[in-house]
Amino acid sequence: MTEFIPPGTRFHALPSPFPMKRGGELRDARIAYETWGELNRARDNAVLIVTGLSPDAHAAANAGNAEPGWWEAMLGPGKPIDTDRWFVVCVNSLGSCKGSTGPASVDPSTGKPYRLDFPELSIEDGADAAHEVVRGMGIERLACLIGNSMGGMTALAYLLRHPGSARTHINISGSAHALPFSIAIRSLQREAIRLDPNWNNGDYDEATYPESGMRMARKLGVITYRSALEWDGRFGRVRLESDRPDEEPFGLEFQVESYLEGHARRFVRRFDPNCYLYLSRSMDWFDLAEHADGKQADGDVLQGLARIRVDKALAIGASTDILFPLQQQQQIADGLRAGGAEAEFLPLESPQGHDAFLVDIERFGPVVADFLAGI
Amino acid sequence: MTEFIPPGTRFHALPSPFPMKRGGELRDARIAYETWGELNRARDNAVLIVTGLSPDAHAAANAGNAEPGWWEAMLGPGKPIDTDRWFVVCVNSLGSCKGSTGPASVDPSTGKPYRLDFPELSIEDGADAAHEVVRGMGIERLACLIGNSMGGMTALAYLLRHPGSARTHINISGSAHALPFSIAIRSLQREAIRLDPNWNNGDYDEATYPESGMRMARKLGVITYRSALEWDGRFGRVRLESDRPDEEPFGLEFQVESYLEGHARRFVRRFDPNCYLYLSRSMDWFDLAEHADGKQADGDVLQGLARIRVDKALAIGASTDILFPLQQQQQIADGLRAGGAEAEFLPLESPQGHDAFLVDIERFGPVVADFLAGI
Numbered sequence: 001m002t003e004f005i006p007p008g009t010r011f012h013a014l015p016s017p018f019p020m021k022r023g024g025e026l027r028d029a030r031i032a033y034e035t036w037g038e039l040n041r042a043r044d045n046a047v048l049i050v051t052g053l054s055p056d057a058h059a060a061a062n063a064g065n066a067e068p069g070w071w072e073a074m075l076g077p078g079k080p081i082d083t084d085r086w087f088v089v090c091v092n093s094l095g096s097c098k099g100s101t102g103p104a105s106v107d108p109s110t111g112k113p114y115r116l117d118f119p120e121l122s123i124e125d126g127a128d129a130a131h132e133v134v135r136g137m138g139i140e141r142l143a144c145l146i147g148n149s150m151g152g153m154t155a156l157a158y159l160l161r162h163p164g165s166a167r168t169h170i171n172i173s174g175s176a177h178a179l180p181f182s183i184a185i186r187s188l189q190r191e192a193i194r195l196d197p198n199w200n201n202g203d204y205d206e207a208t209y210p211e212s213g214m215r216m217a218r219k220l221g222v223i224t225y226r227s228a229l230e231w232d233g234r235f236g237r238v239r240l241e242s243d244r245p246d247e248e249p250f251g252l253e254f255q256v257e258s259y260l261e262g263h264a265r266r267f268v269r270r271f272d273p274n275c276y277l278y279l280s281r282s283m284d285w286f287d288l289a290e291h292a293d294g295k296q297a298d299g300d301v302l303q304g305l306a307r308i309r310v311d312k313a314l315a316i317g318a319s320t321d322i323l324f325p326l327q328q329q330q331q332i333a334d335g336l337r338a339g340g341a342e343a344e345f346l347p348l349e350s351p352q353g354h355d356a357f358l359v360d361i362e363r364f365g366p367v368v369a370d371f372l373a374g375i
Numbered sequence: 376m377t378e379f380i381p382p383g384t385r386f387h388a389l390p391s392p393f394p395m396k397r398g399g400e401l402r403d404a405r406i407a408y409e410t411w412g413e414l415n416r417a418r419d420n421a422v423l424i425v426t427g428l429s430p431d432a433h434a435a436a437n438a439g440n441a442e443p444g445w446w447e448a449m450l451g452p453g454k455p456i457d458t459d460r461w462f463v464v465c466v467n468s469l470g471s472c473k474g475s476t477g478p479a480s481v482d483p484s485t486g487k488p489y490r491l492d493f494p495e496l497s498i499e500d501g502a503d504a505a506h507e508v509v510r511g512m513g514i515e516r517l518a519c520l521i522g523n524s525m526g527g528m529t530a531l532a533y534l535l536r537h538p539g540s541a542r543t544h545i546n547i548s549g550s551a552h553a554l555p556f557s558i559a560i561r562s563l564q565r566e567a568i569r570l571d572p573n574w575n576n577g578d579y580d581e582a583t584y585p586e587s588g589m590r591m592a593r594k595l596g597v598i599t600y601r602s603a604l605e606w607d608g609r610f611g612r613v614r615l616e617s618d619r620p621d622e623e624p625f626g627l628e629f630q631v632e633s634y635l636e637g638h639a640r641r642f643v644r645r646f647d648p649n650c651y652l653y654l655s656r657s658m659d660w661f662d663l664a665e666h667a668d669g670k671q672a673d674g675d676v677l678q679g680l681a682r683i684r685v686d687k688a689l690a691i692g693a694s695t696d697i698l699f700p701l702q703q704q705q706q707i708a709d710g711l712r713a714g715g716a717e718a719e720f721l722p723l724e725s726p727q728g729h730d731a732f733l734v735d736i737e738r739f740g741p742v743v744a745d746f747l748a749g750i
Contacts, residue, residue, distance in 0.1 A: 116624055180610040180631035181603035187632045188594050190625050192567070195587045201624060212570045216591070219563050228556035228700065235555040237662060249491055249576060250565050250652050254659065256555035257562045277625050284629065287612060322697070325603065 002206065004270055005099040006056050008064025009034060009092075012133040014101070021128075024119030028108045031133050032092040032099025033057050034064065036075060037083035039137065046139045047081060047372075048166075049090040050130055050158070052149035053279045054271060056098035059090040073361040080361075080369035086143065093154070094129040095121040095279050097272035103202070104272035114274075116202040121278045123150070123286040127157035131165060142166040144372060148357055149173050149324065150279070153286045156332070159308045160291050168375050169313040169336070170368060172357045173321055175328035176301045176335065177287040182323050185224050186280045192216035193273050202274045210273050215264040217276065222263045227320035227353035231256055288335075305335020313343040314371045316364065318356035377581065379645055380474040381431050383439025384409060384467075387508040389476070396503075399494030403483045406508050407432050407467040407474025409439065411450060412458035414512065421514045422456060422747075423541075424465040425505055425533070427524035428654045429646060431473035434465040448736040455736075455744035461518065468529070469504040470496040470654050472647035478577070479647035489649075491577040496653045498525070498661040502532035506540060517541040518750060521743075523732055524548050524699065525654070528661045531707070534683045535666050543750050544688040544711070545743060547732045548696055550703035551676045551710065552662035557698050560599050561655045567591035568648050577649045585648050590639040592651065597638045602695035602728035606631055663710075680710020688718040689746045691739065693731035 009032045017025035034057045039046060049059055049071075060069035060076050075081045081088060095118070097104040103118040110117075134142065145166040147155025152174010159166060178186075193199050196213030204210055235256040246252040252261060292303035313336045317329040326347045333345035348363045350356035357364045384407045392400035409432045414421060424434055424446075435444040435451050450456045456463060470493070472479040478493040485492075509517065520541040522530025527549010534541060553561075568574050571588030579585055610631040621627040627636060667678035688711045692704035701722045708720035723738045725731035732739045 177612060179603065180606035180612070180629070181598070183612075183629050184594075184598050184606070184631050184635060187627070187629070187635070188591065188598065191594070192591060194623070194625055195591070197572075216563065216567060216570070219559075219566070220595070223556070223559050223563065228554065228697065231555035231559070237552060237555070237558075248569070250569055250656060252562070254555065254558050254562070256559050260559060260562070281625060322603065 003097045003099065003104050003272070004056070005032065006058040006065055006067070008062070009057060009099045010064070011099065012136050014129055014132050018129070020119045021122040021124045022120040026101060026119065029094070029101035029105075029129075030099075031094060031101075031129050033133050034059065034062060034090055036060060036062050036088040037086050039087040039139070043139050044141065044143060045085065045087050046134065046137070046142050047086045047088045047144045047146060048130065048134055048142050049088065050126070050145070050147045050151035050154040051090065051093060052151055053093075053276070053283070054267075055092075056096075057090045057092040059088075070358065074365060074368065080365040081146070081372065082369070086372070089134065089137070091130045091133050093150070093279065094126045095275060095282065097275040100129070102272070103274035103278050116274065118274070118278060121282045123153045123282050124157045124161060126154045126282070127161060130154065131158055131162050134165070143375060144168045144170060146170045146368075147172065147174055149354065150283055152324070152332075153283060156288055156305070156308065157286070159310060160288070160304065163309055167311050168371075169310045170371060171313065171315045171329065171332050172364070172368075173317045173324045173329070173354055174315070174332065175324045176305055176332055177289060178284050179328070183284045185220060185323065186284055189217035189220050190277050190280055192220070193277060199273060204273070209269055211268050214268040214271070214273055214276070218264045218267040219260045222260055224323045225353055225355040227322070227351055229320055230351040230353065233351070235259065301331060302335045302338060305332060306338040308336055308339050308341070310336065310341045312375060313341045314346065314367070315343065316346045316348055316367055318348055318350040318353060318360070320351055321354040321356070323354040378472045378474065378479050378647070379431070380407065381433040381440055381442070383437070384432060384474045385439070386474065387511050389504055389507050393504070395494045396497040396499045397495040401476060401494065404469070404476035404504075405474075406469060406476075406504050408508050409433055409437060409465055411435060411437050411463040412461055414462040414514070418514050419516065419518060420460065420462050421509065421512070421517050422461045422463045422519045422521060423505065423509055423517050424463065425501070425520070425522045425526035425529040426465065426468060427526055428468075428651070428658070429642075430467075431471070432465045432467040434463075445733065449740060449743065455740040456521070456747065457744070461747070464509065464512070466505045466508050468525070468654065469501045470650060470657065472650040475504070477647070478649035478653050491649065493649070493653060496657045498528045498657050499532045499536060501529045501657070502536060505529065506533055506537050509540070519543045519545060519747060521545045522547065522549055524729065525658055527699070527707075528658060531663055531680070531683065532661070534685060535663070535679065538684055542686050543746075544685045545746055546688065546690045546704065546707050547739070548692045548699045548704070548729055549690070549707065550699045551680055551707055552664060553659050554703070558659045560595060560698065561659055564592035564595050565652050565655055567595070568652060574648060579648070584644055586643050589643040589646070589648055589651070593639045593642040594635045597635055599698045600728055600730040602693075602697070602726055604695055605726040605728065608726070610634065676706060677710045677713060680707060681713040683711055683714050683716070685711065685716045687750060688716045689721065689742070690718065691721045691723055691742055693723055693725040693728060693735070695726055696729040696731070698729040
């Protein structure tokens with residue numbers, strides 16, 4: 001399958017072999033990244049952003065790519081993550097298809113795409129790979145590590161596996177382990193892809209891309225990324241215009257259905273289905289309790305978190321998030337505090353659900369700006 | 376397609392032709408029903424139950440069928456709906472496949488199943504059909520009309536279209552119109568069925584039943600019928616036993632996935648996909664605002680509700696219901712009160728989501744019993 005790499009993307013070669021947490025290793029693997037601002041002489045003004053499942057490394061416009069990025073309002077000169085002060089790095093996750101090595105990449109040992117021969121992917125592998133990029137820049141210690149959504153998991157794994165690697169941390173709509181509602185949603189998304197005959201156990205090409213499965217997965221994603229409250233006000237029961245009737249039996253009729261359809265159209269064929277499956281499963285597997293002094297039992301998440309050492313941390317999320325609910329950000333703050341950090345939990349009354357950090361900059365921007373101003 | 380009719384089911388022939396709200400009519404149609412208790416001489420002790428999307432008329436064991444029903448704990452001698460006092464009728468919804476006429480039934484004009492030639496189905500049609508069953512028993516006025524979930528919609532349509540037909544009303548986890556989150560979920564369930572090649576525009580048989588689509592639809596249903604809170608305690612991150620590994624790539628691994636799988640297995644091939652599509656869409660279409668003095672605009676739901684005349688009403692629901700959220704039951708109580716009813720809204724702190732009325736009898740039972748005791 002094709003990869004989807006924005007212009008201006010830069011690459012960092014990972015050590016080869018690069019060992020994977022659950023076994024196996026990658027050879028000649030790479031991580032895609034972009035940067036904003038200047039690294040100062042002391043190399044102590046670096047901020048790393050680790051992302052959710054689908055974004056690339058192009059968080060905002062920069063010299064290499066003037067197109068707006070997925071966090072354009074948050075990142076730039078004078079913006080909440082102020083690139084006049086900070087040297088900001090954003091990495092594309094290991095396992096993705098936006099430039100970093102993943103199941104859609106060519107396996108150097110065969111000359112063909114990995115597909116399902118890619119080794120099992122863990123959140124921890126993504127964290128280790130991101131850490132390699134930062135170390136490759138000669139940065140010993142980040143000023144701040146920022147993780148959103150899945151990136152909130154990646155950031156916690158990064159901090160735990162690489163002690164002393166960051167002074168501060170902002171965890172945005174993240175979690176220290178996956179809970180059953182989120183697992184159920186992601187399991188269903190994966191099942192939709194697996195049930196699509198075109199998926200064919202991962203062996204598809206552009207002509208046989210499993211479009212139906214990816215449409216379903218994306219629509220279910222969007223439903224859980226936003227909130228019922230927002231949609232009541234935004235769509236209500238408004239119908240599609242009558243000059244665009246959907247003649248299919250049981251076809252689209254309401255605006256909310258058309259909104260989901262638009263999201264699905266913009267996503268399918270722009271993301272590799274195997275990469276989606278690998279990244280999705282890595283979130284289900286993630287459990288910081290595994291790192292709680294060798295114990296793996298449930299309920300040790302706080303112990304796992306308490307093993308992390310940062311000076312200062314902020315955990316924020318949206319009150320309407322059903323996928324990474326607020327109590328998970330509260331848990332992160334509690335656990336980091338138990339580990340000695342000055343950690344704050346700030347629940348934000350945003351109507352925009354899990355995706356609020358991408359769109360509700362009015363609420364998320366000042367909180368991030370204030371935290372960074374204070375370090 | 377096969378229909379699925381419990382033993383002991385009784386049938387009421389609808390007037391022929393039976394006109395449908397959105398156009399068309401049914402000939403020789405029937406409604407399946409069951410009864411419990413005895414109708415008194417004054418014929419004033421009748422309680423009618425209208426159901427959610429999937430149940431049949433067998434709400435509890437009775438003389439015709441000793442098997443436990445879907446509301447066994449709620450209905451019977453000495454139970455919250457006490458059949459020593461009340462004559463209880465439960466109808467299978469028009470459009471279903473559990474005995475009442477629906478898309479899986481034979482069209483008398485062709486001798487073949489209706490499939491997609493069944494006329495467009497509205498909640499109001501189901502209400503009119505249920506009203507015919509009650510009138511056919513010589514009951515002019517119900518002591519109480521009880522509607523659950525979709526049945527909560529049916530009950531409101533019944534009361535509005537048949538003034539004076541019930542003294543009191545209990546609306547359980549119902550709503551006066553569908554909101555966009557619920558529409559989105561149901562739209563995705565229908566899309567899963569429509570995308571299954573076996574659905575074939577409604578033209579399948581037992582050998583080509585669209586099992587994949589129905590599995591997806593059911594799993595998504597179960598996810599939205601329960602609550603994240605309940606699942607945290609019930610499943611946590613517990614894995615399946617290691618002696619039952621799922622060897623499929625990205626196969627089941629967590630207990631919550633196996634739970635969904637079990638629900639799907641018990642549902643597919645026991646419900647007709649076309650009936651599912653028709654009933655699902657009827658919920659999306661339902662909007663009591665249409666009945667607000669001829670106006671059809673959004674926001675007139677309260678006016679529609681205020682046109683209903685009952686003496687006393689109770690609207691209850693679960694705090695964790697994401698499909699028919701509590702504010703919808705509050706709206707029902709507010710609207711009925713504006714219409715002159717003594718109407719109470721009782722939010723119940725149940726962890727079990729939309730399905731709580733089926734399983735959390737500890738909370739729902741006493742409230743229903745108290746209301747019925749007071750009339």
